[in-house]
Amino acid sequence: MKKNSVRHLTIASLLVAMGIIIPMVMPRITIGPASFTLASHVPLFLAMFFSPGVAVAVSLGTGFGFFLSATPIIALRALSHLLFAVIGAFYLKNHPTIVLSKHKLVLFNGRFQLFNLMIGFIHSAAELAVVSVFYTVGNLPETYYSQGYMYSIFLLMGLGGLIHSLIDYNIAYFVANALSKPFDIPVFSQAKKLERAKVAILPQKTEPQI
Numbered sequence: 001m002k003k004n005s006v007r008h009l010t011i012a013s014l015l016v017a018m019g020i021i022i023p024m025v026m027p028r029i030t031i032g033p034a035s036f037t038l039a040s041h042v043p044l045f046l047a048m049f050f051s052p053g054v055a056v057a058v059s060l061g062t063g064f065g066f067f068l069s070a071t072p073i074i075a076l077r078a079l080s081h082l083l084f085a086v087i088g089a090f091y092l093k094n095h096p097t098i099v100l101s102k103h104k105l106v107l108f109n110g111r112f113q114l115f116n117l118m119i120g121f122i123h124s125a126a127e128l129a130v131v132s133v134f135y136t137v138g139n140l141p142e143t144y145y146s147q148g149y150m151y152s153i154f155l156l157m158g159l160g161g162l163i164h165s166l167i168d169y170n171i172a173y174f175v176a177n178a179l180s181k182p183f184d185i186p187v188f189s190q191a192k193k194l195e196r197a198k199v200a201i202l203p204q205k206t207e208p209q210i
Contacts, residue, residue, distance in 0.1 A: 012047065012054045016061030019043035019078075020069065033143035034156040036164045041123075044081055045172030048089040049099075049187045055089035056082065073134050080126035088119045096191040099173070112173060120165035128158045 023037045030036075047058040063079035092098065092115075101109040134140050135153055144152045180188035 008051060008054050009057075011050060012057040012061065015043040015047050015054070015058045016065065019058060019062035020065040023070075031156060031160065033141060033147065033152055034160055036160060039168055039171055041081070041165060041168040042172045042175065044085055045169045046176055048085060048092055049172075049176045049185050051186060052086060052089040052093060055085040059085040073131065073139070076130045077127045080130050081123065083126045084119050084122040087122060088115075091115070092187045096187045097194055099177075099188055099191050100195060109173075116166055116169045116173075119169060120162045123165040124158055124161040127161050128153065131157050 019040075022043065023040045026038050026040065028035045028037050044055065044058050044062065047055045059079070059082040063075055063081070066075035066078045098111050098115055099109070101111065131140075131153055132149075135144060135149060138145075176185055176188060179185060
């Protein structure tokens with residue numbers, strides 16, 4: 001148990017560091033006045049495949065890290081990730097086979113993509129709430145107000161944030177899928193174990209007697 005805790009703490013620390021560094025080095029897609037950094041959510045999405053505890057640690061670590069290195073609105077948006085991270089991590093823990101499709105690990109997995117969409121809606125709604133508060137009190141750059149709330153906040157931050165979330169979680173799923181072969185990633189390992197057990201108890205086909 002102690003060894004597993006140390007392992008998870010180490011993984012959480014690495015993912016927090018990645019979560020802070022990636023937005024600084026990865027390319028951005030700018031659709032004025034909003035911008036989206038490719039793979040910026042991947043470390044947190046990866047954390048959700050380990051455990052709820054790791055997901056909480058990474059969401060809090062990246063959130064507080066941004067308070068030191070970025071603006072308050074960016075930091076609060078990062079802290080809002082705690083909501084989807086906890087919900088998603090507990091769901092994955094209780095339904096690990098969602099990462100499989102027809103007993104296999106595949107990228108185009110309908111059940112996982114439905115889960116991805118659910119997480120994306122929660123993710124986008126939480127960030128939209130944070131940005132809306134800043135918009136209401138007048139703490140955003142003038143470009144947001146000149147474009148209006150529906151375009152600059154609801155459409156760009158809301159719909160754009162949803163699409164960004166869907167893309168990043170697919171990247172995380174692809175990375176975790178690849179890493180699950182040489183390394184133990186709990187959700188993937190548990191999914192494979194449950195599928196093996198299910199196959200083992202299935203009735204075996206026998207040849208008809210003549």
